[in-house]
Amino acid sequence: MMTPSQQYLQQLTEEIRLTPLEYLPMLLSIVKSYRESVILKPAADSFRQGWQETVAGDLYPMDGLWDGIEAD
Secondary structure, three states: OOHHHHHHHHHHHOOOOOOOOHHHHHHHHHHHHHHHHEEEEHHHHHHHHHHHHOOOOOOHHHHHHHOOOOOO
């Protein structure tokens, strides 16, 4: 009996196999982008990025953080 992880891997492998070769570079790009967006960076990396943005002046005023967001 396969584990859920093995089932997902098998399904992903089948989908990749069925994808036409000319679309594989884009599929790879999509998968990499997705992985990078869902995996959390280590805290030190996040702090380092935030500090670099602060030093570079890439700041937003607190009073504008919620502009354009509607609360229910």
